[in-house]
Amino acid sequence: MKKILSTLLFTMGLLVTAQVGIKTNAPKATLDVNGDVNFRNKIGILSTDNTVFHGNNDQLLVSRGEGFTPIWKSLRIPEYEPNKFYLIYNNSFSDKVGVSFTSSDDSAVSFTSRGTTFTKGKELTSLTSFKKITGLSKEITVFSTQSKAYFQFETVVQADFGAVGSTDTSIDYACGIFVDGKLVNLRQRNLKAITTSYPFLTHTQIGIVDNLAKGTHNVDVACTRLGSYGASGNILTIGTNTNSNINDFISQSSLKVDVYEVPETFNTIIN
Numbered sequence: 001m002k003k004i005l006s007t008l009l010f011t012m013g014l015l016v017t018a019q020v021g022i023k024t025n026a027p028k029a030t031l032d033v034n035g036d037v038n039f040r041n042k043i044g045i046l047s048t049d050n051t052v053f054h055g056n057n058d059q060l061l062v063s064r065g066e067g068f069t070p071i072w073k074s075l076r077i078p079e080y081e082p083n084k085f086y087l088i089y090n091n092s093f094s095d096k097v098g099v100s101f102t103s104s105d106d107s108a109v110s111f112t113s114r115g116t117t118f119t120k121g122k123e124l125t126s127l128t129s130f131k132k133i134t135g136l137s138k139e140i141t142v143f144s145t146q147s148k149a150y151f152q153f154e155t156v157v158q159a160d161f162g163a164v165g166s167t168d169t170s171i172d173y174a175c176g177i178f179v180d181g182k183l184v185n186l187r188q189r190n191l192k193a194i195t196t197s198y199p200f201l202t203h204t205q206i207g208i209v210d211n212l213a214k215g216t217h218n219v220d221v222a223c224t225r226l227g228s229y230g231a232s233g234n235i236l237t238i239g240t241n242t243n244s245n246i247n248d249f250i251s252q253s254s255l256k257v258d259v260y261e262v263p264e265t266f267n268t269i270i271n
Helices: 002-017 111-117
Strands: 020-022 031-033 059-062 071-076 086-095 099-101 138-142 147-159 170-179 182-192 200-210 215-229 236-238 253-261
Touching: 086 138, 099 215, 111 215, 138 147, 138 253, 147 170, 147 182, 170 200, 170 236, 182 200, 215 253
Parallel strands: 020 031
Antiparallel strands: 059 071, 086 253, 099 236, 138 215, 147 200, 147 236, 147 253, 170 182, 170 215
């Protein structure tokens, strides 16, 4: 009789307080366990249709925050082999604004000194005639000390030349890829006048950087007008158009970034 009475009193206490504490006198939830919990059978979650779902093999019970029922999620952990490179980051960017140069923007760097001026690691701030293609200035993140970053830049270069005459009409230009303000890749070319007006060409270059420091890095693409030949009054555009024979869609610039790493940090992915 005493056992029955004790059980009744305990049950009434549960109904009154609506909270049960195990190893705690001040429960903060309907069931508050202060200690280890072992489950020897099943954990079920009441679904919206009032059925109990126990999850599938290899699923985890994930909280959705206060006021929301937890749900079962499948956990996917990528498998990596040691000492091998994997594509960790890739993205692409575009820009339709581009940059424009007149003959007054011709670089002060002479033809013979270009090789000694444009060297790997050169500071962008020291190359005063270079103009950034602003839409391609981005941040990337590297997670490993062993990495290879690939940068692929493509654009269209155009000049407002008329049809070619008896003299050579052309403009030298160069574009560089910079990481943290330092030159990692540079290509220089020459755009010549041809038999039709407003000639243009597609410019493509690829830069590679090994073992960037872990953390965030700034990437920029900048170009310059190096010199003019019989084209002192002509305009050169990179990543934009000077005439309606092409439009901003055709002339736009793009930058693709791929970072391969030997993983050191594993970020788990949950469906």
